[in-house]
Every structure is written in C-alpha cells, then in structure tokens.
Amino acid sequence: MDEVKIIEIKQSIFADNxxxxxxxxxxxxxERTFLLNLMSSPGSGKTTTLKRTxxxxxxxxxxGVMEADIDSAVDAQAMAQTGVRAIQLxxxxxxxxxxxxxxxxxxxxxxxxxxLAILENVGNLVCPAEFDTGAVKNAMILSVPEGHDKPLxxxxxxxxxxxxxxNKIDVLPYFDFxxxxxxxxxxxxxxxxxxxxxxxxxxxxxxxxxxxxxxxxNTWNAGE
Amino acid sequence: MDEVKIIEIKQSIFADNxxxxxxxxxxxxxERTFLLNLMSSPGSGKTTTLKRTxxxxxxxxxxGVMEADIDSAVDAQAMAQTGVRAIQLxxxxxxxxxxxxxxxxxxxxxxxxxxLAILENVGNLVCPAEFDTGAVKNAMILSVPEGHDKPLxxxxxxxxxxxxxxNKIDVLPYFDFxxxxxxxxxxxxxxxxxxxxxxxxxxxxxxxxxxxxxxxxNTWNAGE
Numbered sequence: 001m002d003e004v005k006i007i008e009i010k011q012s013i014f015a016d017n018x019x020x021x022x023x024x025x026x027x028x029x030x031e032r033t034f035l036l037n038l039m040s041s042p043g044s045g046k047t048t049t050l051k052r053t054x055x056x057x058x059x060x061x062x063x064g065v066m067e068a069d070i071d072s073a074v075d076a077q078a079m080a081q082t083g084v085r086a087i088q089l090x091x092x093x094x095x096x097x098x099x100x101x102x103x104x105x106x107x108x109x110x111x112x113x114x115x116l117a118i119l120e121n122v123g124n125l126v127c128p129a130e131f132d133t134g135a136v137k138n139a140m141i142l143s144v145p146e147g148h149d150k151p152l153x154x155x156x157x158x159x160x161x162x163x164x165x166x167n168k169i170d171v172l173p174y175f176d177f178x179x180x181x182x183x184x185x186x187x188x189x190x191x192x193x194x195x196x197x198x199x200x201x202x203x204x205x206x207x208x209x210x211x212x213x214x215x216x217x218n219t220w221n222a223g224e
Numbered sequence: 225m226d227e228v229k230i231i232e233i234k235q236s237i238f239a240d241n242x243x244x245x246x247x248x249x250x251x252x253x254x255e256r257t258f259l260l261n262l263m264s265s266p267g268s269g270k271t272t273t274l275k276r277t278x279x280x281x282x283x284x285x286x287x288g289v290m291e292a293d294i295d296s297a298v299d300a301q302a303m304a305q306t307g308v309r310a311i312q313l314x315x316x317x318x319x320x321x322x323x324x325x326x327x328x329x330x331x332x333x334x335x336x337x338x339x340l341a342i343l344e345n346v347g348n349l350v351c352p353a354e355f356d357t358g359a360v361k362n363a364m365i366l367s368v369p370e371g372h373d374k375p376l377x378x379x380x381x382x383x384x385x386x387x388x389x390x391n392k393i394d395v396l397p398y399f400d401f402x403x404x405x406x407x408x409x410x411x412x413x414x415x416x417x418x419x420x421x422x423x424x425x426x427x428x429x430x431x432x433x434x435x436x437x438x439x440x441x442n443t444w445n446a447g448e
Contacts, residue, residue: 041265042349042378043370070350072376093380095319095350123377125266126294126319126348145369145392146267152296153347154266156317168369174395 004076005087007108017131021099024106024134033111034217035102035119037135039157042123044143045167047075048200050120054082056210061115061217066105068097068122075120085109096127099134116217125150129157136220139163139213144177151185158189162216163196165209170199229311230297231332241355245323248330248358257335258441259326259343261359263381266347268367269391271299272424274344278306280434285339285441290329292321292346299344309333320351323358340441349374353381360444363387363437368401375409382413386440387420389433394423 028035040046047067054063064085067075076088089105091097097105102119111117119135121128138161142150145168151158158164164186166179179197186193194212198205252259264270271291278287288309291299300312313329315321321329326343335341343359345352362385366374369392375382382388388410390403403421410417418436422429 041267041347041370042374043265043367069377071379072373074373074376093350093354095348122350123265124319124348124350126317126346127351130317143267143369145367145395146265149296149298150266152298153293155295171369171395171398174398 004073004080005108006073006076006090007087007105008090008092017098017100021132021134024099024103025136028111028134028136029220029223031111032221032223033114033117034220035106035117035135036213037119037121037133037138038141039121039125039128039138039161040123040141041125041143041146044141044146045200046120046123046141047078049141049165049167049198050118051078051082052200052203052206053210053213054079054084056206057116057214058082058084060214062113063116063118064109064111064114065118065120066109067120068105070122091122095122095124096131097121097133098131102133115221125154125157129160137162137216139165141165141167142182143168144171144175148178148182148185151182151189155189158186158193161190161193163194163209163212166195166197167200169197169205170202229332230300230314231311231329232314232316241322241324244327245356245358248323248327249360252335252358252360253444253447255335256445256447257338257341258444259330259341259359260437261343261345261357261362262365263345263349263352263362263385264347264365265349265367265370268347268365268370269424270344270347270365271302273365273389273391273422274342275302275306276424276427276430277434277437278303278308280430281340281438282306282308284438286337287340287342288333288335288338289342289344290333291344292329294346315346319346319348320355321345321357322355326357339445349378349381353384361386361440363389365389365391366406367392368395368399372402372406372409375406375413379413382410382417385414385417387418387433387436390419390421391424393421393429394426
C-alpha cells in the first residue's frame with residue numbers, strides 16, 4: 001500500500017493569495033482543466049463521495065485527485081483503487097491550502113492531460129474557506145450527524161461554496177436533523193448555493209450532483 | 225433569547241503563547257479554578273456533552289462555561305438554560321483560541337467564585353490543538369459518524385489531549401466504526417489518553433467521564 005505518491009507541500013510564498021489564485025485559474029482555463037475544491041469537516045465522507053463521483057465520470061472525463069491531509073496516505077490509497085491518478089499532499093500541520101500550495105500539488109499531479117482535477121481539502125470548516133485555492137468551483141459536504149445548525153456557526157464556508165452536498169441521509173431517522181432548516185440556513189448565507197442530499201455509501205441521490213459537476217466541467221472546458 | 229453575553233475577542237497580542245499559557249495556569253492555580261479546554265470537530269456533540277456534564281456536577285462545583293464560536297450564540301443560550309454562568313466568545317473568524325484570547329474570555333466570565341471553568345473551543349480538529357489555551361487539562365470529543373481513522377489523520381489533537389470522549393455510541397450499529405481500532409490508533413498517538421465512550425443524548429456512559437473530571441478538578445483545586 002506504499003505506492004501512492006506523497007508530496008510534502010511547503011507554506012506558500014505568495015503574499016497576495018487572491019492574485020495567485022486568479023493566475024492559477026487563468027492557466028487552468030487555457031489548459032482546459034477544471035479544478036474542484038471540496039471542503040468539509042473531518043469524517044463527513046469526502047473520500048467516499050469522491051470515489052462515487054469519480055466512478056460515475058471517469059469514462060467521460062480524464063480525472064486526477066489530490067488528497068490533502070496533515071498526515072497519512074489512506075485517502076490517496078483509497079482513491080487510487082478507483083483507477084484515476086491520485087496523489088497525497090501532506091500539509092505539514094497546515095490547516096488549509098492556499099493557491100500557492102494548490103499549485104505545487106497540481107504540478108506534481110500533472111494537469112495537461114486532465115479534464116477535471118479535484119482537490120480534497122483538509123477536513124476543517126473554518127480555515128479552508130478563507131483561502132481561494134484557484135479552483136473554478138468550491139463544493140462542501142455537510143453530513144447529517146453534524147447537525148442542521150452548521151450554516152449559523154460556520155457562515156463563511158457556506159458563503160464561498162457553489163454546491164453543498166448533504167451526506168449520510170441514510171441515517172436521518174437516527175438524528176435530529178431538519179432538512180428544511182438546513183436549506184433555509186444555508187440559503188440565508190448564500191441564496192445561489194446548489195444543495196444535493198446524498199448517501200455516498202449507497203449511492204442514493206448522486207445523479208443530480210454528478211450532472212451538476214459534469215455541466216460545470218464541460219462549460220469551463222468549452223471556454224465559455 | 226438575546227440575554228446571553230457575547231464577547232468579541234481580539235487576536236492575541238502575545239508573541240509567546242506558551243509563556244502566556246503558563247502564566248494563566250499559575251493564576252488559575254492560585255485562585256483554585258480548574259480550566260478545561262474541550263475540543264472537537266463541528267457537530268460532534270460538544271454542547272450536548274457539556275450540558276450533561278454541567279447537570280451532573282453543578283450541585284458540587286461552581287461552574288462557568290465559555291462557548292467559542294465564529295458566529296451565533298446558540299451554544300451559550302443552550303448552556304445558560306442549565307443554570308450555570310455562560311458567555312459566548314466570538315472569535316471573528318479565528319479558527320482557534322490561544323492563551324491571550326482565553327484570558328479575555330475568563331476575565332469576562334469572572335473566575336474568582338468558580339471551581340470549574342470550561343472552554344468549548346471552536347469546532348476544528350486542527351488549529352486548536354496547536355495552541356496551549358492555559359487550560360489545566362485538554363479533552364476532545366470524537367463522534368462515531370466521523371470514523372475510527374481520525375487519530376491517523378489528525379494526530380496532534382490526540383497527542384495533546386488528556387481525555388478522549390467517543391460520543392454518539394447509540395448509532396454504532398449504523399456506521400462502520402471499529403471501537404477497538406480507534407482505541408488502538410488513539411493510544412498510538414498518546415498512550416496515556418483516557419477514553420470514555422458515551423452517548424450524550426441519552427446519558428449512557430457519562431459516569432466514568434464525570435468521575436474523571438471531578439477528580440481532576442478536586443486535585444487541582446486542593447493545590448496538589
């Protein structure tokens with residue numbers, strides 16, 4: 001299980017992250033590669049969701065995945081089993097990725113032959129929301145056990161995301177989770193947020209999310 | 225519901241956090257107040273666990289609670305209903321508390337007449353682990369839905385904690401959570417970590433945790 005490439009990324013040297021992120025995005029546009037930044041709390045199901053997403057799209061899109069973690073390579077190993085290119089980024093204790101750090105990862109991953117690159121950010125609802133990684137779109141996962149009040153407590157991440165995946169809907173009967181309320185609170189933060197309730201474990205509800213992502217990728221890569 | 229005191233804490237001015245934390249702890253020792261720093265991911269059940277903890281101990285200990293959050297006052301409101309003194313700390317986007325920020329909170333809470341002050345840290349497994357808040361003991365909650373691999377992915381927080389509460393054991397049948405593995409992984413990080421499996425919602429398993437905390441408080445406040 002040691003065959004996964006592990007990259008030790010360094011803290012960014014760029015003072016102006018937003019400018020760096022814009023530059024990175026422009027390069028991706030030219031190269032016709034879409035970058036998705038996926039964020040969430042620890043344990044909300046990012047890797048399982050990505051495995052299903054990759055399985056659904058890998059025959060029509062060339063996909064590469066960067067798994068960011070403070071330590072361990074378990075996620076990149078899981079992802080490599082899906083047959084797509086996957087590397088592990090070690091952040092050396094850093095709680096988020098910025099554009100410079102993302103660029104280091106993209107260089108190691110190699111994006112020239114990819115339609116879709118996915119960054120699985122560090123599990124954290126706070127810091128990753130503060131840094132533009134250069135991604136074309138941001139998505140986040142909130143899982144049912146975390147509770148429907150999270151948009152009240154972690155406002156920024158709901159504001160900066162384009163898509164909100166609500167995972168683990170299979171356990172809705174066992175938790176006091178109010179789907180109407182989470183939609184209301186999330187749209188208070190961001191009226192344009194697309195919301196996709198899913199169960200990554202069983203695959204329930206995946207299609208609308210996959211369709212949305214495919215459309216984003218194809219639109220971007222068509223140069224529109 | 226607006227009667228809860230909300231404190232906007234400022235970023236710490238202290239360059240040397242460890243020294244500041246030691247100074248804060250020495251002051252608490254002199255005052256015979258025990259400070260517990262409780263950390264976890266978002267949605268792992270910190271507030272529910274604290275409500276039960278406070279209910280079990282409030283007749284024998286004088287308790288005050290600081291609820292740190294980026295935004296909202298829902299936790300302090302919930303805590304105030306238990307009848308103990310509770311204030312809300314707004315971190316203004318900061319992803320953790322350091323000793324200087326904790327001290328600002330303690331001053332507003334008022335500790336002279338307290339046996340036990342509890343800091344509910346920002347929901348985040350990464351950054352809070354890096355900063356000594358001045359607490360006498362650190363505890364963390366990992367909830368069953370987050371998965372048993374978390375000590376592999378977020379090593380530092382398991383290293384710096386004295387107690388690990390494993391919450392939401394009522395939903396063990398619905399998740400692939402291996403209790404033996406999480407104990408093994410957590411003890412790899414920290415052989416001295418005390419582990420308490422509980423269900424804060426029902427109260428199951430709370431007694432060993434309450435007994436441990438009571439003993440810590442009484443030992444500290446006895447000046448031993």
